[in-house]
Amino acid sequence: MSTRQQATVARALCRARRQFDQWRRGHHKHTRLPQELWLQAAVLAREHGLNKTSRILGLKYYSLKKHLDEMTCNEPVTTKAEPDFIELVPGVMTPGIIECTIEWADGGGSTVRMHIKGVALPELVSLAGVLRGVRA
Numbered sequence: 001m002s003t004r005q006q007a008t009v010a011r012a013l014c015r016a017r018r019q020f021d022q023w024r025r026g027h028h029k030h031t032r033l034p035q036e037l038w039l040q041a042a043v044l045a046r047e048h049g050l051n052k053t054s055r056i057l058g059l060k061y062y063s064l065k066k067h068l069d070e071m072t073c074n075e076p077v078t079t080k081a082e083p084d085f086i087e088l089v090p091g092v093m094t095p096g097i098i099e100c101t102i103e104w105a106d107g108g109g110s111t112v113r114m115h116i117k118g119v120a121l122p123e124l125v126s127l128a129g130v131l132r133g134v135r136a
Contacts, residue, residue, distance in 0.1 A: 019040070
């Protein structure tokens with residue numbers, strides 16, 4: 001880990017440590033931490049590690065681990081809706097002199113290959129943008 005990264009880690013954890021200490025000074029010893037502080041600690045633990053975060057913030061390792069696990073389970077799984085097919089309208093793609101094969105693969109191992117014949121370059125550029133998810 002570089003010196004700059006260590007300084008950033010130290011700053012983030014020290015700032016959180018000051019917030020935890022300030023909260024502890026204003027409350028009784030056996031009062032439960034508010035959910036906001038647990039969430040902050042869990043976020044820091046995800047980034048900097050459970051052991052280091054629990055040690056610096058003065059938290060029990062397994063209590064922090066439990067909150068980190070809960071936070072991970074409660075996060076919504078975001079999935080981007082992918083089209084089942086792409087319709088190529090004949091009137092949009094005018095005949096030209098280019099012939100090519102377009103092939104792309106997703107992270108899951110699926111591969112798609114298209115052979116296109118008689119298309120002008122601007123149409124190929126537009127098609128490539130659509131396939132990449134870029135709107136012109």
